Amino acid sequence: MNKEYVHGYNPRENIRLQDQASTLVELLHSDTSYPAGSCVLEAGCGVGAQTVTIAGNSPSAMITSIDISGTSIAEAERKIAGLGLTNVRFRQADILNLPFGPGSFDHVFICFVLEHLNNPLKALLALKEVLRPGGTITVIEGDHGSAYFHPDSQAAHKAINCQVELQKRAGGNSMIGRELYPLLCNAGFRSVRVSPRMVYADSSRQELVDGFTRKTFTAMIEGVRESAIDAKIIEQDEFEKGIRDLYRTAEEDGVFCYTFFKAFGEINS
Ligand SMILES: C[S@@+](CC[C@H](N)C(=O)[O-])C[C@H]1O[C@@H](n2cnc3c(N)ncnc32)[C@H](O)[C@@H]1O
Numbered sequence: 709m710n711k712e713y714v715h716g717y718n719p720r721e722n723i724r725l726q727d728q729a730s731t732l733v734e735l736l737h738s739d740t741s742y743p744a745g746s747c748v749l750e751a752g753c754g755v756g757a758q759t760v761t762i763a764g765n766s767p768s769a770m771i772t773s774i775d776i777s778g779t780s781i782a783e784a785e786r787k788i789a790g791l792g793l794t795n796v797r798f799r800q801a802d803i804l805n806l807p808f809g810p811g812s813f814d815h816v817f818i819c820f821v822l823e824h825l826n827n828p829l830k831a832l833l834a835l836k837e838v839l840r841p842g843g844t845i846t847v848i849e850g851d852h853g854s855a856y857f858h859p860d861s862q863a864a865h866k867a868i869n870c871q872v873e874l875q876k877r878a879g880g881n882s883m884i885g886r887e888l889y890p891l892l893c894n895a896g897f898r899s900v901r902v903s904p905r906m907v908y909a910d911s912s913r914q915e916l917v918d919g920f921t922r923k924t925f926t927a928m929i930e931g932v933r934e935s936a937i938d939a940k941i942i943e944q945d946e947f948e949k950g951i952r953d954l955y956r957t958a959e960e961d962g963v964f965c966y967t968f969f970k971a972f973g974e975i976n977s
Contacts (some may be wrong), residue, residue, distance in 0.1 A: 721931065722755045722783070730920030732815070735905050736968060744768030746814040751803050752776075752821030753836060756784030762817055763793045770918055771859045774801040790835075801961030803831045811840040821850040822891070826879030832895035842977035845971065846898060854967035855925065857957040864957075867929050867950025870936035877939070887971035897973025904969040911960050921964040926954040 740762055742748050742877050746769045753773035763771050775781050778800045785798045801807050803821070816835045822828040835845060852872050857864070875882040880945075884891075892900045909916035930951055937944050955962045 722907035724943075731916065731924060732907070732968070733761050735793070736970060737765060737906065740817070740846060741973055742769035742771075742815055746770070747812065748772070748815045748817060749808070749813040749835070749838060751773070751816060751818040751831075753784050753798070753886055754780050754820075756787045756820070758790060758800040758819045759784055759788060759796060760793070762837050763788060763796045764791075767795060769795060769815075771796040772799065774799050774803070775795070776800070776802050776805075787856075804912055806834055806838055807929045808838045810837055811843075812838045814840055814843050816843070816845040822847065822888075823849055823875065823882055823884045824878075824880040828881075828884065828887075828891055829895055832891060833958075836895055836897065836975060839885070839975050841975065842875060843975055844894070845973045847888055847892065847973075848968060849885045849888060850966065850968050851883070852882040854885065854965070856965050857954070858961075859953070859956060860965040861956070862949065863946050864951040864953040865950075866942055867936075867947050867954065870941045870947065871929055871932050873941050874932055874935055874939065882898075885967065888971040892971055892973040895973075899974060900971065900973045902971045905962075905970055907966045907968070909958075909964045911962070915960045917962075917964070920966070921958040921962075922955065924966070925966060926951065957967075 709824045715727060721835055740794070742757050742762070748758055748762070748766070748769050748771045750762060750771055750773040756773070759771070759773050764832050773796055774782060775784070776812070781798050781800050788796050796963070816839060818835065822831060825831050839845065855868055889900055889902045907916060909921045911917060931945060936942050936947060
């Protein structure tokens with residue numbers, strides 16, 4: 709995996725992940741809570757942007773949050789301690805080489821991670837191994853093919869495509885949201901259900917315009933400027949126009965839509 713495109717490894721990206729998490733808490737997590745006494749594995753917690761919500765929503769569940777990056781784990785740990793949350797323990801670990809025995813967890817939660825892996829099915833199979841019989845998995849991913857907006861702009865679509873292309877070259881898939889159903893089924897989960905969560909932002913919803921259109925989505929696309937131009941995926945002028953057009957959708961008459969996918973699966977009791 710090319711580390712350059714694994715989100716969460718630089719301060720600006722950390723702020724973006726935090727903005728994204730705070731803006732989307734209700735949309736993505738209103739139905740994420742785990743029963744008292746249950747053991748939950750959060751795989752790929754990064755700097756803890758989702759950990760805060762899942763730990764807060766499930767104060768009597770024991771959460772184990774892992775990430776392959778020691779730096780991210782350290783930051784997540786500081787964040788959780790700073791909030792006074794005591795139901796999370798952290799561990800640096802690779803999803804593909806988990807330091808837990810079979811059946812160690814009642815639930816697995818994984819958000820915005822599969823899109824970065826070159827073999828997401830293998831990751832799901834590894835996570836399934838550590839679930840107890842009857843355990844569940846919750847997966848959340850975006851899909852950059854789901855971005856549409858007004859005013860429409862070819863340059864904006866081309867700028868978005870830079871992110872899609874770079875992630876593909878790094879072995880990931882930024883359009884994985886639409887594949888969650890077949891992925892979970894192929895991994896052997898049963899009763900798989902996928903719930904699409906659409907972000908719809910117009911100027912009557914300023915918190916989404918600012919938190920999502922500007923600070924989450926457009927900021928993410930802006931973040932690949934140098935890499936996309938260096939890789940000659942796009943000319944600088946066209947990229948800049950694409951970014952201006954994305955910001956344009958955040959104006960008074962602009963509209964921005966994007967869909968996340970939240971999937972649930974179980975394993976046999
Ligand atoms: C985009 S971040 C998402 C972080 C967090 N889940 C969130 O939603 O804010 C992806 C995270 O997956 C982690 N990651 C990637 N591959 C991993 C692996 N094989 N095992 C564990 N963590 C991994 C990265 O280090 C990074 O922190």
